[in-house]
Amino acid sequence: MYPKLFQIGPIPVYSYGLMLGIAFLVGNWLFGKELKRNGYDENTGVIIVFLALFGGIVGAKLFYFIEQWNFGSFASLMHYFTFEEMFSASGLTFYGGLVMSIVLIIIYCKVKKLSVLRIFDMMSPGTILGYGIARIGCHLAGDGDYGMPIPQGSFWSFLAMSYEKGTYPTPPGVVVHPTPLYEFAAAFLIFLFLMKIRKNYNVPGTLFAIYLILAGLERFLVEIIRTNPRIILELSQAQIISVAMIIGGIFLYMKNKPKEEELKKTAFANT
Secondary structure, three states: OOOEEEEEOOEEEEHHHHHHHHHHHHHHHHHHHHHHHOOOOHHHHHHHHHHHHHHHHHHHHHHHHHHHOOOOOHHHHHHOOOHHHHOOOOOOOHHHHHHHHHHHHHHHHHHHOOOHHHHHHHHHHHHHHHHHHHHHHHHHHOOOOOEOEOOOOOHHHHHOEOOOOOOOOOOOOOOEOOHHHHHHHHHHHHHHHHHHHHHHOOOOOHHHHHHHHHHHHHHHHHHOOEOOOEEEOOEEHHHHHHHHHHHHHHHHHHHHHHHHHHHHHHHHHOO
């Protein structure tokens, strides 16, 4: 594992931060291509992706600080605002920053009079691919996102990995499910699927709905073999949010389905 790749003067370069930067660039490029294909200004994509990145990092960090802070102690609060802590992988969870990112993008779209759902449609392929790339950063950092131990001789032994040199190391001799790599593979497949079907749907929000369903399902299944604490009904926090994503996606898809069918009938009648 390589949590910190190298250092430039006083500035450490972390593997997670580097992969997050690559995810940002790839997501921005894909979003720009989709904006251009749909007749939007590509510069809009730069602003929206920046808002998503800013909201994702700040929102995740704030959530982490609130969870970890010993209330009443100003000194312990300031610990979380050191340069190294702010730019490390600690607390950079996908769901932690999701809410702030969505809120910032919605506000921007409302100000610029853009269709929020259409923007989310165009962001969906790049978002899931960026998520997968960021998971490679989690793998390189060994930040604790790995899964349960794999017993010797198990069917899954060929997948087993050790994170002894990670930020949150596994015990010596213990091998586990490399769940960040599983998520990268799943995210890449979802990305390919969304890119293949994106031209088949014209009602704003339909592609985003499919993204919500698939991304939520992927995370829910991976959580089964992860060690996150169970909160309600033997479900982890991520699984509860995943269920909400799946339900929201299904609701939006079913709401749009009659409109999609009507558009297809109209297009067929005009041919």
